[in-house]
Amino acid sequence: MSNYLYILWIPLLPLATFVVLGLFGRKYFAKTAGIISTASLLTSTILSFVAAKQYFFVDGKVNGVYQKIIALKYTWLQFSPNVSIDMGVIVDPIAVMMLIVVTSVSLMVHVFSLGYMKGEERFATYYAFLSLFTFSMLGLILSVNIFQVYMFWELVGVSSFLLIGYYFNKPSAVAAAKKAFIVTRFADLGFLIGIMIMGFYGGTLDIGLLIQKLTSAQSPEFLSITSASFLGASMLTWGLTLIFMGGAGKSAMFPLHIWLPDAMEGPTPVSALIHAATMVVAGVYLVARLFPIFSMDETALNIVTYVGAFSALLAAIIACTQTDIKRVLAYSTMSQIGYMMFALGISKNGGENGLGFMASMFHLFTHAFFKSLLFLGAGSVIHMLHSNEMKDMGGLRKLMPITHAAFLIACLAIAGIPPFAGFFSKEEILTAAFHENKLIYGVALFTAALTSFYMFRLYFNIFWSKEAPAKAHSAVHDHAHNAGHNDDHKDAQDHGEGTWTMKLPLIILAACAVGVGFIPFSQFITSDGAALETHIDMVFSIAPVALSIIAILLSASFYKKENTKSDKAVAVFGGFYRAAYKKFYVDELYLFITKKIVFPLIGQPIAWADRNIVDGFILLLASTTAKISTAIKGLQSGKVQNYALYFFGGVLALSVLFIYIWK
């Protein structure tokens, strides 16, 4: 087994960049921060590809099965002989796959941001935050210990918070950052309790050991965790469900999805990196990482399946009605992650039945590329028009040919049109769903059609619809997207689509969106490490592809030219449309629960108790002390002879005590 220790450098390089730029960036690297950060990340990316090559093609395989390799394990906090928090590096198929995804998407975003964020006042800070995020995400991927996952999980949350709130002088961005942080933090509470449950019954926090102990039906740990029950469900179900709750919070699954659309307040490249390709799939990754344990419990898997499927459908419906292009993409992300989740949920561990697992990871992989491409394309459009709203757009295909082509490819990919990447992964998911659960298959099929519809609604609205605006900027300049952007980008018309640093990532990612589907993914990444034979069944593919094409045509007839058909459709759906437009009032429900129920019934009594009982006790102590000191302060008279008298009195008293009383 060869040495994988150099993988440690992959997360450490961005960390170093973060430290350097965070401390000295604004003073010394105000202009060069982007280059430094990109160069360091480029090194990480190259190392990732080297690692992937070494693992997948040279020495990862033993007897046809990819091994889990612990490249490094350092015990950090030892609680008891078995329970400890370790820091380490794990190398296995999904970790290596995620390394590739995170470093390459992050690299593309770094390059894109060189143009997009140019001239920002806090340019260096922005790159410092990006590096922090990349470090945290890579650390999360490589975790050997479930508590290490949790720590990086929180770090990822913090960097997401920092980046969403990057335009901190914009109240909506601050509110969005807070919302994202609080919602995911709330979910992480569940995650933490889940970790505790697993650690308590499993007797270890090490992922490998935990899986080993909890997957053999005869082990004492497995018997104890399944026999203990709470509210009618076994502790295994509880632990896994709570861990999934953490994952659902990060991955924006219903009902914890409310932060994701608001998170679009951050700079668009950030949305591409964090809220499309990497952080939001952390939940999927977590479930995949613990999948052998999940597969032992039917109930937990069912929760994963139905939450995923419901989120996929709900988000797709909402996406059809939104007008802010980034919000459409956000809901589309949520919908695609729902796909990955239910694909995991319907999967079994190992062998032919592990198709769902492989499909989920495949979709994660392809989705990362085409979704970050969509976001970067949207970023390009926003950069040019300074607006997020569809009504400000239209006819841009002549003005931005490269963005147009890239966006079209990404839309075809997400719609699942062959031979683009999304087709292959979505086919695997649908195949898995078809074999395991017909209801889920139906939902998935319908969602796929909706996906094509809303993606092409977006596409036609941006690039077709109206005539190209002669003076795109003066017309919409008032809608300037980001306060900080106004001054720097007044010359938007001159630079057209943006600098080459903005076009290059689009081209590379578009190539990926076309090409990655052809990777024989099932050879590399399966639930048990052994290669899986898959094939695309042409007959089976007819239904989803035909549905997608119909949806695209429908979308074209609605939005390609300005007409009233879409308004009529809106009228037909009426109340349902309005509900979807309002995101099914989930936000309002949350506000109602927090403002009307949680605050008055729980928050205020607790606040009262804090003010009156907890504070009261401390205040009583303080006032008693003050009273006593006022009463006896006369003793300190300032007269030396009095003090001498007290002293002699004391000596006398002690003498009496020791001589006559305490014999």
Next chain:
Amino acid sequence: MNEVPLTHILFLSTALFFIGMYGLFTRRNLITMLMSIELMLNSVNINFVAFNKYLFPDKLDGLFFSLFIITIAAAEAAVAIAIIINLYRSHQSIDVDDATEMKF
């Protein structure tokens, strides 16, 4: 030669100690107070020497202690007089009743 009994010497030192104590509490002049303290120290010296001579005539511990006390008394007198001089500079007086600012 008629030996002086130990009780006589103890009576002397006790008298000396309480005279010093009385002076320390009643006099307001710092120099006099310092002198009273010296009286008390010396009464202790007498005790040490007397007990050494009457109880352990072949040892020297008591004499050593009284030598130490004399040395420390000298140092203490130097410090005390320095303090008194400073007090005089700031208060134009060496009366303890005039220096009672250090209170609540």
